[in-house]
Amino acid sequence: MKIGISEIFLSLQGEGKYIGTPHVFVRLAGCHIRCRWCDTDFSLKETLSCEDLLGRIKELYHPGCWISFTGGEPLLQAEELSCFLPSLKERKWPVYLETNGILAGPLKKVIDCVDVIAMDIKLPSSAGQGPFWKEHEEFLRAASAKEVFVKTVITPETSDDEFNRAVDLIARRSPEITLCLQPEHSGLFKGALEKCRALQRMAALRLKDVRVIPQVHKLMLIP
Numbered sequence: 001m002k003i004g005i006s007e008i009f010l011s012l013q014g015e016g017k018y019i020g021t022p023h024v025f026v027r028l029a030g031c032h033i034r035c036r037w038c039d040t041d042f043s044l045k046e047t048l049s050c051e052d053l054l055g056r057i058k059e060l061y062h063p064g065c066w067i068s069f070t071g072g073e074p075l076l077q078a079e080e081l082s083c084f085l086p087s088l089k090e091r092k093w094p095v096y097l098e099t100n101g102i103l104a105g106p107l108k109k110v111i112d113c114v115d116v117i118a119m120d121i122k123l124p125s126s127a128g129q130g131p132f133w134k135e136h137e138e139f140l141r142a143a144s145a146k147e148v149f150v151k152t153v154i155t156p157e158t159s160d161d162e163f164n165r166a167v168d169l170i171a172r173r174s175p176e177i178t179l180c181l182q183p184e185h186s187g188l189f190k191g192a193l194e195k196c197r198a199l200q201r202m203a204a205l206r207l208k209d210v211r212v213i214p215q216v217h218k219l220m221l222i223p
C-alpha cells in the first residue's frame with residue numbers, strides 16, 4: 001500500500017499546546033476542503049511504501065521527537081495510515097495527528113495508534129465555508145478516547161456567535177479540553193491580540209484552559 005506524501009521534515013512544533021517540541025513532520029498530500037487562509041502546499045510530491053516511509057522517518061528521528069501526521073488532511077489516507085502506524089507504535093514513538101476535525105469515521109480506523117490529536121474547529125466566517133458543527137461534534141466525541149485539544153483560527157471576521165457555538169461544542173464534551181486561539185497570519189492583523197483576549201475571557205467562563213498562541217514557527221522562520 002502506498003502513501004501520498006507532500007513533504008517530510010524535522011522541525012519544531014509551531015502551533016497549539018505542544019509548541020516547541022521536536023517533530024518529524026509527515027505532510028500527507030491532499031485536502032477535501034479549501035480554507036480561505038490556507039497557505040500550505042499539500043500537493044502530491046511522491047508516493048512511498050510503508051517500508052520506505054519508515055526509512056525516511058528513521059533518517060530524521062532523534063529521541064524526544066514526536067512523529068506528526070499533518071496535511072492537507074491526513075485522515076483522507078486513514079486506510080493507508082492504519083497499515084503504517086503500528087510500526088511506530090512498536091517502537092513506542094509518540095504519534096501526533098493534526099487534522100481539520102471533520103472526518104470522524106476515518107479517525108476511528110487509526111485512533112488506537114495515535115497519542116495526541118490536535119483538531120481544528122473551522123469557524124464558518126474564518127474558513128469561508130462550512131458550517132461543520134455536526135462533523136466537529138462527532139469528531140470530538142471520537143477523539144476524546146485519546147488526548148485531544150482544539151485549535152481555532154481567529155480572523156477579523158470571527159463573530160462572537162460562531163465562537164460561542166464552538167466553545168459550547170467543546171464544553172459539552174468536557175470543560176477540561178484545551179482550546180488554543182490562533183490569530184490568522186501570526187497575529188499580524190490589526191487588533192488581533194485584543195480580539196483574541198476578549199474571546200479568551202468569554203471562553204474561560206466555560207472552559208478551564210484557553211490559550212492565545214500565534215504560529216510560532218513563522219516567527220522563528222522555520223518550516
Ligand code: SF4
Binds near residue numbers: 032035039072
Ligand atoms: S484543512 Fe488545513 S490543509 Fe486543508 S485547506 Fe484548511 S488549512 Fe489548508
